Amino acid sequence: MNLLHFINAFFGDGAHWHGYNGIPTRVGEHVGYTLQALAIAALIALPVGLVTGHYGRGGNVLAMIAVAGRALPTFGLLVLMTLLVGFGMVNVMTPLVVLAVPPILVTTYEAMRSVDPSPVDAARGMGMSEAGVLFQVELPAALPLILGGLRSGAIQIVSTATIAAYVSLGGLGRYIVDGLYQRDYEKVVGGATLVAGLALVTLAVFWALGRFAVSRGVRQRA
Amino acid sequence: MFGVLIRIDSVTKRYPDGTVAVDRLSLEIPDRSITVLVGPSGCGKTTTLRMINRMVEPTEGTILLDGQDILQQPVNTLRRSMGYVIQNAGLFQHRTILDNIATVPRLLGWGKDRARGRARELMERVGLDAALAKRYPYQLSGGQQQRVGVARALAADPPVLLMDEPFSAVDPVVRKGLQDELLRIQAELGKTIVFVTHDIDEAVKLGTMVAVLRTGGRLAQYAPPAELLSAPADAFVEDFLGADRGIRRLSFFPATGLALLTTPIVAVDATAEQIAARATGEAPYLLVTDLDGRPLGWSEPHELTAGSIDPGRLLSHGRPFVPGTDSLRAALDCAVLSPTGWAVAVGADGRATGVVSQQTIAEAIRGAHAAVPTDAPAPHSLAKGGPADAKVAG
Numbered sequence: 001m002n003l004l005h006f007i008n009a010f011f012g013d014g015a016h017w018h019g020y021n022g023i024p025t026r027v028g029e030h031v032g033y034t035l036q037a038l039a040i041a042a043l044i045a046l047p048v049g050l051v052t053g054h055y056g057r058g059g060n061v062l063a064m065i066a067v068a069g070r071a072l073p074t075f076g077l078l079v080l081m082t083l084l085v086g087f088g089m090v091n092v093m094t095p096l097v098v099l100a101v102p103p104i105l106v107t108t109y110e111a112m113r114s115v116d117p118s119p120v121d122a123a124r125g126m127g128m129s130e131a132g133v134l135f136q137v138e139l140p141a142a143l144p145l146i147l148g149g150l151r152s153g154a155i156q157i158v159s160t161a162t163i164a165a166y167v168s169l170g171g172l173g174r175y176i177v178d179g180l181y182q183r184d185y186e187k188v189v190g191g192a193t194l195v196a197g198l199a200l201v202t203l204a205v206f207w208a209l210g211r212f213a214v215s216r217g218v219r220q221r222a
Numbered sequence: 223m224f225g226v227l228i229r230i231d232s233v234t235k236r237y238p239d240g241t242v243a244v245d246r247l248s249l250e251i252p253d254r255s256i257t258v259l260v261g262p263s264g265c266g267k268t269t270t271l272r273m274i275n276r277m278v279e280p281t282e283g284t285i286l287l288d289g290q291d292i293l294q295q296p297v298n299t300l301r302r303s304m305g306y307v308i309q310n311a312g313l314f315q316h317r318t319i320l321d322n323i324a325t326v327p328r329l330l331g332w333g334k335d336r337a338r339g340r341a342r343e344l345m346e347r348v349g350l351d352a353a354l355a356k357r358y359p360y361q362l363s364g365g366q367q368q369r370v371g372v373a374r375a376l377a378a379d380p381p382v383l384l385m386d387e388p389f390s391a392v393d394p395v396v397r398k399g400l401q402d403e404l405l406r407i408q409a410e411l412g413k414t415i416v417f418v419t420h421d422i423d424e425a426v427k428l429g430t431m432v433a434v435l436r437t438g439g440r441l442a443q444y445a446p447p448a449e450l451l452s453a454p455a456d457a458f459v460e461d462f463l464g465a466d467r468g469i470r471r472l473s474f475f476p477a478t479g480l481a482l483l484t485t486p487i488v489a490v491d492a493t494a495e496q497i498a499a500r501a502t503g504e505a506p507y508l509l510v511t512d513l514d515g516r517p518l519g520w521s522e523p524h525e526l527t528a529g530s531i532d533p534g535r536l537l538s539h540g541r542p543f544v545p546g547t548d549s550l551r552a553a554l555d556c557a558v559l560s561p562t563g564w565a566v567a568v569g570a571d572g573r574a575t576g577v578v579s580q581q582t583i584a585e586a587i588r589g590a591h592a593a594v595p596t597d598a599p600a601p602h603s604l605a606k607g608g609p610a611d612a613k614v615a616g
Contacts, residue, residue, distance in 0.1 A: 122371075
């Protein structure tokens, strides 16, 4: 019952709902970090995954990059980057992007590889350009899996963006880091609950995105 | 009878590992007809087809389309001028049936409404219910999907249609329907169709010309189907045609000339006098028909009692044949399947027009063979002489 008590106390305290350390501000910061890191990761991983998947080359190199990316300790990278570039956004974004690139990259590549080859053959045989084949035939068919990769990346970023607080930035990590330091467990639990909630919201957003962006003809088969 | 539209001139496809898929193949593919490439796996038939739309580039040799080297125009322009149908239809799962069919017109820059209007026409042309327009491919049966594949290939009205084993993934009943549909569409549109199959029956049924390829990508024989069946070039072709090529060849002879007997037919309400008058001994059995003249079954004359003929006790008459449209093969099939050894001929309305014995059919077959020396092509009167001729159903 302790946990529920903490949650209740944290969210029931009106002081937590406004100001620069209020919940809306911190959630806003957290979402901001997440979107920024996800956008950078997608900008790197999606084109590479789409093109390598389309041509079916470089799968081994991608797998190696992914393994390396996953092996890098996020926290270690954060400390290293802070030592290298000092405090700021770059040292937070780098580990978050490194975290999200492997799932997006590998899933996109695999999604493109797993597209049924016969519509692709038919499209080429009908005289569709390579770009047409990629964007009008392969991408729509691979979209459910690609969105799955983006979702994994996004969830990992949401859960890990708390590290920003360690290098004196904001986000929901603020509550956890400060709470631990101040032995204010109400704050720690409140922050953790918000992070978990945000992860669930992310799932919901991707579910809605799938309903909206994926054709009914593909969704029914997936 | 037709010009040559596609000329394949000593074309070889050799892969980097040294495998030769097609070996110095030369073929002249006639305009406005169906040319079938047939052969066992690994004979290079699909490779040959795919070289025509440059999905595979030949190592040596040239392919001329309407006198022009196919390498001379941009590859996608070439491909858009040829319909392409593949085995599992290869439909775009994310697009509706209508938008699948509209693909090539859209590639050619047509507006959306015009392309969709054209797609609707094509759906009707290939026998697809207009209600399917907004459906997605997963909602269609395999046969319907293949019809969509054919409609999609025809959408921009290309002069050439390339079909790579289009009907081999559907069940035999659906396949027969699709084959008949293709012949009907071809009779209406008169495209130049190159059709790949491993099924010799399909080749004989559909082909105006049939090219038999052997393993290693060499041409074994290139001939009209009737000639292929009557005079196979060598043991390989003969073996590939199968054991019953003599029977299948009968598909190319009409059943029109058969001397039909009309005496041994009685209606189910016949009087004793009528039965006695009809049992002349020309045939050991009498065919009983219903009051409209449709065949019900056979019976020996002495087993028929006027006024109380029980249709349930008659011998089955098998599937009757239609002399005007069926071949000698169909007539022989009826006679062989009939327990009496007699075949029943019916008109298009299903009414019995006469009966004929196995012996008479056998004489007609001998007569047909005598008229055509076996080493010369069989008559083309019933083969697909041209796009407008309907093929005799085997």
